[in-house]
Amino acid sequence: MIQRVLIANRGEIAVRIERACREMGIESVAVYSDADVNALHVRMADRAVRIGPAPAIESYLSVPALLEAARHTNADAIHPGYGFLSERRELARACEAAGIVFVGPPADVIERMGSKIGARELMRAAGVPIVPGETPRDQSDAGVLAAAHSIGFPALVKASAGGGGKGMRTVRSEAEGRDLVPAARREAVAAFGDGTLYVERLIQRPRHVEIQVFADSHGNVVHLFERECSLQRRHQKVIEESPSMAITPALRASMGEAAVAAARAAGYRNAGTIEFLVEGSGDHARFYFLEMNTRLQVEHPVTELVTDVDLVRAQLLVASGERLPWAQADLAQRGHAIECRVYAEDPDAGFLPQAGPLLVYREPSGPGIRVDSGVAEGDVVGVNYDPLLAKLIAFGENREAATARALAALRAYPILGIRNNIPFLARLLEHPTFQAAQVHTHLIDEILPELTQAADVPAEVFAAAAIATQTNQRSTPSTDARSTVDPWDTIERWGR
Amino acid sequence: MTLTLVHGEREYKVDILTDGLIRVDDRTYVVRSERDGIVRIGGLTLWVAATPDARWVFLNGRVFELSVLRPRARRRVGHDSSLSAPMPATVRRIAVAVGDVVKAGDVVIVLEAMKMELPIRAAETGTVRAIHCVEGELVQPAVPLLEVAVP
Numbered sequence: 133m134i135q136r137v138l139i140a141n142r143g144e145i146a147v148r149i150e151r152a153c154r155e156m157g158i159e160s161v162a163v164y165s166d167a168d169v170n171a172l173h174v175r176m177a178d179r180a181v182r183i184g185p186a187p188a189i190e191s192y193l194s195v196p197a198l199l200e201a202a203r204h205t206n207a208d209a210i211h212p213g214y215g216f217l218s219e220r221r222e223l224a225r226a227c228e229a230a231g232i233v234f235v236g237p238p239a240d241v242i243e244r245m246g247s248k249i250g251a252r253e254l255m256r257a258a259g260v261p262i263v264p265g266e267t268p269r270d271q272s273d274a275g276v277l278a279a280a281h282s283i284g285f286p287a288l289v290k291a292s293a294g295g296g297g298k299g300m301r302t303v304r305s306e307a308e309g310r311d312l313v314p315a316a317r318r319e320a321v322a323a324f325g326d327g328t329l330y331v332e333r334l335i336q337r338p339r340h341v342e343i344q345v346f347a348d349s350h351g352n353v354v355h356l357f358e359r360e361c362s363l364q365r366r367h368q369k370v371i372e373e374s375p376s377m378a379i380t381p382a383l384r385a386s387m388g389e390a391a392v393a394a395a396r397a398a399g400y401r402n403a404g405t406i407e408f409l410v411e412g413s414g415d416h417a418r419f420y421f422l423e424m425n426t427r428l429q430v431e432h433p434v435t436e437l438v439t440d441v442d443l444v445r446a447q448l449l450v451a452s453g454e455r456l457p458w459a460q461a462d463l464a465q466r467g468h469a470i471e472c473r474v475y476a477e478d479p480d481a482g483f484l485p486q487a488g489p490l491l492v493y494r495e496p497s498g499p500g501i502r503v504d505s506g507v508a509e510g511d512v513v514g515v516n517y518d519p520l521l522a523k524l525i526a527f528g529e530n531r532e533a534a535t536a537r538a539l540a541a542l543r544a545y546p547i548l549g550i551r552n553n554i555p556f557l558a559r560l561l562e563h564p565t566f567q568a569a570q571v572h573t574h575l576i577d578e579i580l581p582e583l584t585q586a587a588d589v590p591a592e593v594f595a596a597a598a599i600a601t602q603t604n605q606r607s608t609p610s611t612d613a614r615s616t617v618d619p620w621d622t623i624e625r626w627g628r
Numbered sequence: 629m630t631l632t633l634v635h636g637e638r639e640y641k642v643d644i645l646t647d648g649l650i651r652v653d654d655r656t657y658v659v660r661s662e663r664d665g666i667v668r669i670g671g672l673t674l675w676v677a678a679t680p681d682a683r684w685v686f687l688n689g690r691v692f693e694l695s696v697l698r699p700r701a702r703r704r705v706g707h708d709s710s711l712s713a714p715m716p717a718t719v720r721r722i723a724v725a726v727g728d729v730v731k732a733g734d735v736v737i738v739l740e741a742m743k744m745e746l747p748i749r750a751a752e753t754g755t756v757r758a759i760h761c762v763e764g765e766l767v768q769p770a771v772p773l774l775e776v777a778v779p
Contacts, residue, residue, distance in 0.1 A: 298743050298744065315745065318720070318740075318745070319743065319744070319745060322740060322743050323743040366744075478714075481714065482746075482747075484714050484715070484746065485715060485741075485742055486714075486715075487715060491665075491677035491678075491679070491684065492664075492665050492675050492676075492677045492684070492686070494675065515715045515716055515741065515742065518742075519742075539689075542689045543688045543689035545689075546675035546686035546691075547686070547691070548665075548675060548676070548677035548684035548685075548686055548691065549677050549679075549684060551691075551693075552691070554689060554691065555689060555690045555691050558689035558690070586636060587690050587692075589635050589640075589692055589694075590687065591652040591653055591655060591657070592657060592669045592670075592672055592674065592687065593674065593685045593687055593692045593694075594633055594640050594642045594650075594652045594694070595642065595650040595652055595657040595659050595669055596659065596667040596669065596674040596676050596685050596687075597633055597642070597676060597678075597683035597685050597692075597694050598631055598633075598642045598644050598650050598659075599648075599650065599659050599661045599667055599676065600665075600667075600676040600677065600678040600683050600685075
């Protein structure tokens with residue numbers, strides 16, 4: 133069994149993995165850049181190691197720095213979390229070379245599934261349906277545009293190396309493409325260092341539904357049902373839920389089988405996700421393989437809540453060489469879970485990431501409420517990394533109950549001092565289209581004006597604001613100069 | 629004591645009568661300030677935070693950002709509208725030149741930060757009067773990048 137895990141990540145996911153380690157009696161080692169010296173994931177870990185300056189490329193994306201930190205702390209495993217190096221074969225390969233367990237699939241599987249072209253070919257061979265598209269051999273702007281033309285407009289142009297919506301553009305006409313193809317390429321180069329573009333048919337009003345899979349090193353592969361991830365802005369997920377209201381039992385069964393077949397074809401190990409686009413609804417809806425995420429997903433908690441399993445615990449068990457703790461027949465979906473991603477961003481200004489102090493940050497709690505967060509009150513949110521602050525996950529016996537719990541929790545989740553998307557999330561859950569489960573990937577764009585319109589200010593808000601002034605004038609500690617004592621600050625720690 | 633708070637385009641006058649009694653729009657509210665920024669008014673719970681010139685208030689899933697009006701901060705007619713970066717970013721492209729006429733909403737500069745392109749749009753219609761950045765430059769927030777003379 134793994135004894136000590138170095139977590140090559142930050143924020144809420146590092147904290148989540150630290151929790152699982154603690155429960156399993158495994159020591160956790162956090163890593164941090166100069167921007168994260170006082171971050172929650174550093175305070176929560178058993179040990180912490182500095183790995184470099186603030187820019188991710190010199191810290192969280194530095195394989196040598198992470199390997200050195202692992203050697204220095206005698207960690208016998210590295211958990212990559214999501215993002216950063218989680219889907220880069222270099223870290224997995226370096227771990228294999230150094231005799232350190234990588235909590236994830238083998239390096240060659242990451243490589244195989246990381247190539248959109250290779251993954252598609254593999255899926256085609258395994259009989260998994262795929263969306264029509266190609267990586268044009270002629271990678272000039274004109275060549276990419278010609279490929280879009282032959283596939284048909286509207287087409288989706290995206291970074292061959294990437295994900296997360298970076299370097300992705302919807303091209304509706306040849307004229308539009310003349311500006312958008314170079315823009316996509318610039319973003320692709322900036323984000324991934326590789327400007328190769330991929331073109332595919334845009335499925336109109338699709339749902340984005342993904343299947344959680346899990347494989348061990350003993351030949352067992354299971355799926356843990358679907359997550360509905362259709363609610364996105366700028367191609368990034370905002371709300372995820374399980375089950376998907378668009379998926380019938382028959383469709384669920386065939387998607388689950390396809391996902392297991394995909395994982396087997398990939399030679400997969402550990403937790404992974406097969407993303408599908410779903411067109412239409414009912415038993416005759418069609419689904420297409422989009423890509424495989426060879427890592428733990430941001431939205432893994434919704435699966436944990438409806439299947440009653442701990443995916444991170446299972447990751448650590450499987451990475452230790454143990455068998456999967458469950459067979460397919462042990463797994464069932466019950467109730468409904470909804471995850472809301474809480475971002476430091478301004479929905480009124482194109483979801484621009486925000487930086488600033490968390491003057492007030494209070495998490496809601498109660499039956500069926502889970503908050504996975506990477507911050508605490510008094511922290512200062514910087515601009516160096518992803519603006520995800522936390523995830524609020526609500527569970528209920530059905531979708532209506534889960535929605536009601538999520539909404540009540542959002543209404544009791546004050547974050548002040550930095551603009552954030554809590555009001556936007558509350559409006560989204562209040563929206564009749566969401567409540568009717570009529571979600572698709574363009575819904576947020578379509579109803580955006582309704583989600584961001586200025587609210588009337590109740591008189592009580594002014595009265596409360598005036599009181600804040602009074603408090604300050606009496607020179608009692610003001611909220612912006614909060615002088616909480618963090619016990620960790622007073623303890624001399626080793627390994628830093 | 630009277631305090632002027634600004635939300636959007638509107639100004640609101642709030643009278644602080646005495647401890648816990650506050651008048652807004654001819655109605656008086658009993659305001660109980662509890663610890664850690666929690667305020668109770670009638671059956672409502674609000675959270676508040678203050679900075680030297682702003683107030684943040686959370687009520688029922690909504691966040692209100694109010695600024696405290698300083699006596700001399702008055703709007704002029706015929707002014708310069710200055711645009712700045714919302715966060716540290718690199719100037720990827722400057723889409724206009726000095727003397728160009730821009731409409732409110734036109735993209736004038738494209739920044740790049742966190743590997744995303746961020747278009748900066750003219751806030752008001754006018755003529756580009758000055759450009760204070762060059763392509764490729766790393767710019768800091770709140771530093772003017774471009775000024776538009778608004779008639």
